[in-house]
Amino acid sequence: MFPEFPQELVDEVIDHLWDDVTALRACSLSCSTWLPTSRTHLFRQVDLRDAAACARFTKLLEASPVLVQYIRKLSIDAHHFSYDLSSLRNGDSTWLPLVPPLLGALPRVTELEMTSLNWRTLQLDPKHTELFYSMLGNVKRLALVNVHFESSSDVLNILSAAKLVTELHLDRIYWNCWSWPMPDVLSETEEMTHCGYLQRIVLRSGSPPNAITDWLLATGSMLDLREVQVHWRERDSTKALGALVRASGPRLERLYLELTNGVATQAAANGDLDLAHLTGLRAVYFDGLVLPDCCEWITSMTAQLHSDRLEMIEVSLLARWQDDLRAIDWVQLDKTLAHERFACVTLIFKVNLAIYNANNQDDAGDIVRSALPGFRGTLVVKYT
Structure with a gap:
């Protein structure tokens, strides 16, 4: 004879099978007391x-x-x-x-x-x-x-x-x-x-x-948003994008911006994007940027990050040539990142290089790593 277990313990065991359909079906057919918890996951x-x-x-x-x-x-x-x-x-x-x-x-x-x-x-x-x-x-x-x-x-x-x-x-x-x-x-x-x-x-x-x-x-x-992911393609609607970011307020923790070059440069020209008031940010992702056109945008957006809770910045770049990386104002970027609020930040550069014999991933990585001597956080360079 099997010992009788408390129903709470049985339910917890079945809960651990939440993604095992075969096991859940077997449990549902075992006895009536196992059926409700099994159905909770099956259906x-x-x-x-x-x-x-x-x-x-x-x-x-x-x-x-x-x-x-x-x-x-x-x-x-x-x-x-x-x-x-x-x-x-x-x-x-x-x-x-x-x-x-x-x-x-x-x-x-x-x-x-x-x-x-x-x-x-x-x-x-x-x-x-x-x-x-x-x-x-x-x-x-x-x-x-x-x-x-x-x-x-x-x-x-x-x-x-x-x-x-x-x-x-x-x-x-x-x-x-x-x-x-x-x-x-x-x-x-x-x-x-x-x-x-x-x-x-x-x-x-x-x-x-x-x-x-x-x-x-x-x-x-103000909105009560914790995370915003925006994949924006409309360069004539950057004011709407800026309004959404501004309304997100200090409670926003994660911001993902994938912008085409036209949108990024237009937003910068109009001054539509302002990240300075997002003081609760923990992670920021800048994606879709193509060098050398977005060099100024990268440095200006990074300078607007004033959150003391920031843990990660990820920048995804597409470059035709590895020397396009040199177009970034690394001196100004290093000056910004040398601030103490970035001391515990993990900075990730995802460099997407075109497939040319002249491009070398190691050389591209050296360009990034050597350009930020003042940054005291963790620097990671990835390639695709």
Whole structure:
């Protein structure tokens, strides 16, 4: 006879199997007391990628309605714009109108991902639109990746409904026309609701990103962000980028900026980016910079870092020739980095050299290492 273990101990053991589907299935069939904890992990995430998966999931819920209480994450991939998967791009989309009713039937979903989706294929009628927006009110992590909308109001309606979201990913979001949100989804007490709990945001290129930043900043108050990842391509919208960074405030801990040369130089010329007030920063990433055009931008942005909590700076550079590294004002950069606030910082230079016989990784590394004698932190040079 096996000894009886406290249920708390059994639950903890099963929790350690969270990523072992075979073991979890075996546990779920062992006894009734093991079933709830096993289901917590087995059904935490549901991926719908085609008609067959949607049909299986629908039948499963019909047979066991109790499973809805275990589902926390729902991922939908329609493959409408999956250009690397041409065999799936023109696949069956008849299952997508079944998604809105499913979303409305999953009240405990807190993570929602929608990928490669043409929004109109959901065929949202008034009833299912209301259910969908109601469900969004519980979502804390929202990711829209390569989703094409009819109107910008569709996007802003979604953001307004997801008022509890703490993590927001908007990656290649497009719309055919600009319009304001529909009145029937707005709050009764205010013109538009905003993501007041938002702590992490990822913005990648798509339809005019200033539409998103304008919405986020519409209240005129500081955001409570801890992490900002921005992949910015629009050189005529650098003011919107600067406004987002400024509104992030002293609570921001991680900042990732991937900018093209045109955006970086335009932002520098206009004075749109100001990092000096981000006094809570722990890690900063500068990416997408091509030498020799961004030399001045690198030194000026580094000089704006005044956080006493800073632990890491990572600079990713693309250089055609190794001698392009000499174009950086290393004297000024070394003067900045010699300050005591950088004494405990790890500085990482990721140098991406073009493949030419004249380029030598070791020589490139020597250029960087010898140029910063005053820096007292940890210097790391990587090559790709």
